[in-house]
Amino acid sequence: MKRLSRSHSFVWMIAAGLLVSALAAASAQAAALKIGVVNYGVLVQSSPQYKAAIASLRAEFLPKQKQLQAEAKALQAKQQKLQRNEATMTQDQVAQAELDLREKVESFRQESGKVQDALNTRRTELFTKVQNAIALVVQRYAKQHGYNLVMMNDGVIYADSGLDLTPAILQILKAAPAGK
Numbered sequence: 001m002k003r004l005s006r007s008h009s010f011v012w013m014i015a016a017g018l019l020v021s022a023l024a025a026a027s028a029q030a031a032a033l034k035i036g037v038v039n040y041g042v043l044v045q046s047s048p049q050y051k052a053a054i055a056s057l058r059a060e061f062l063p064k065q066k067q068l069q070a071e072a073k074a075l076q077a078k079q080q081k082l083q084r085n086e087a088t089m090t091q092d093q094v095a096q097a098e099l100d101l102r103e104k105v106e107s108f109r110q111e112s113g114k115v116q117d118a119l120n121t122r123r124t125e126l127f128t129k130v131q132n133a134i135a136l137v138v139q140r141y142a143k144q145h146g147y148n149l150v151m152m153n154d155g156v157i158y159a160d161s162g163l164d165l166t167p168a169i170l171q172i173l174k175a176a177p178a179g180k
Contacts, residue, residue, distance in 0.1 A: 034146050036165040037153045043134050043166060047173040053126040061119050068112055075105055137172050141165065 044050050082097050089097070142150045142165075153159060 033148045035163060036142065036147050036150045037156055037159045037163050038138060038150060038169055039164070039166040040134070040152045040154065043138075043169055043173065044130065046170055047130065047134060049130045049133050049173060049176070050127075053130050056126060057119070057123060060122065061115070064115050068108070068115060071108055071111075075101070075108060078104070133176075134169075134173065137176070138165070138169055141169055141172060 078101055082094075082101060086094055138150055141147075147165075150165060153164070
């Protein structure tokens with residue numbers, strides 16, 4: 001086997017020293033990273049902003065849903081009445097009653113669909129606001145406390161409980177006005 005000259009040995013020692021120094025610096029930098037995790041589901045479900053959004057949806061749509069339920073019961077009662085009285089009615093009366101009932105059922109379906117669409121649109125708007133508010137609080141908290149990375153715990157296999165920022169973030173969310 002060929003022996004390395006002194007100059008080659010010196011170069012290899014310098015290269016090895018640089019490699020060790022680079023690895024040590026990378027290790028030190030990795031150790032300086034501050035990482036946190038949040039349980040996003042808990043933040044959303046427990047935040048007063050979410051609870052306010054749910055209350056707003058109920059206040060806005062519950063009266064209309066109750067009205068639709070009453071209309072559905074009335075239509076069901078009309079259908080039962082038609083079935084009971086069908087034997088005593090003329091064919092023209094039955095045909096007219098069935099036509100009226102079909103028109104009312106179709107109108108009910110259209111109105112019910114409109115209400116459902118409006119509810120879905122409003123729910124999306126409100127929950128987007130809640131999600132954005134939570135994201136902003138998490139970002140501010142991370143910056144104020146020097147975090148390099150904050151992840152949702154959904155994709156994390158293991159995280160030390162000391163990394164969990166959920167309680168601190170939830171405390172901030174609860175301190176903020178619910179409408180914000």
